[in-house]
Amino acid sequence: MSPEPLLSVRDLRISFGAAQAVRGLSFDVHPGEVLGVVGESGAGKSLVARALLGMVPRSAATGGSVRLRGAADLADERGRRxxxxxxxxxxxxxxxxxxxxxxxxxxxxxxxxxxxxxxxxxxxxxxxxxxxxxxxxxxxxxxxxxxxxxxxxxxxxxxxxxPDVVVADEPTTALDEERREQVLRVLAEQREAVGAALVLVTHDLDVVRGHADRVLVMYAGRAVELGPAEGVLSRPRAPYTAGLLASLPQDGPRRRRLPALPGTPPAPDALGPGCAFAPRCPLAVEQCRTAEPVPQTVDGRLVACHRAAEIPEPLKEFA
Known part of the structure; x- marks a missing residue:
């Protein structure tokens, strides 16, 4: 992977009045890599996809920067790069x-x-x-x-x-498994044929498993975990990522109840002072409810969780 990013997003903020849809998002995309962007509906994934192409609605207030090989006017690059x-x-x-x-x-x-x-x-x-x-x-x-x-x-x-970068926004939604794999295979072949990087936006963790080099997990407009796909999907350090993975169907007795994340994501205009996931998190402590976590490096990835470094296996909390 090239040390120089192809696409750089820094402190991206998108809001509609009091509704904060994307809150200080930063990440890079390198030449030839596949970055999976995952999270529940309402996390801000599709809005980020539009921002990468300079297609944010005019009614939105924006901040931060999105640069493609240093160019900031992405509307001029749309369809070409x-x-x-x-x-x-x-x-x-x-x-x-x-x-x-x-x-x-x-x-x-x-x-x-x-x-x-x-x-x-x-x-x-x-x-x-x-x-x-x-x-x-x-x-x-x-x-x-x-x-x-x-x-x-x-x-x-x-x-x-x-183009240098292809952004695929939920390209496999409502497709059966066979057609989903066909579309993902075609995307991979085309990415390799033209030498492009791929930003794969999806709510389905199974889509990025085996297809993405790195994974960005979003919740309430922020990144909660960002790192190599193998590590994030097999050993999550953010409780939210662990909850998503635990909610996937597992091999085992058919009568086994499928774990599910409790509650629902917060509305963008109703965010409190602490971690947005705290009301749904079984690991939350008082600090989680009063202070928003600053991303920290844990096990080779960025994690926005106060307790990421002290919890060896957050996945078991959702079993």
Missing amino acids: IALVPQDALSALSPVHPVGDQLAAAVRSVRRVSRKEARARAVAALDRVGIPDASRLARAYPHEYSGGMRQRAVIAMATVNE
């Missing part, structure tokens, strides 16, 4: 234009090439993601594609200009 694979492939594609025309338009929006060359690049991108008979299906409309083919088409659109 950084691209998005959206959650809903059908709504991301125009219903009134052939898929190939949409990819060709994406090419010509950032490259000075002829219509013929743009078309050739579009067909090649569709072929690369496994669209059968790509030259013919490039002339088809999105409604003529199956759901899996549409998902492949938006991956082709994101990678057609060979």
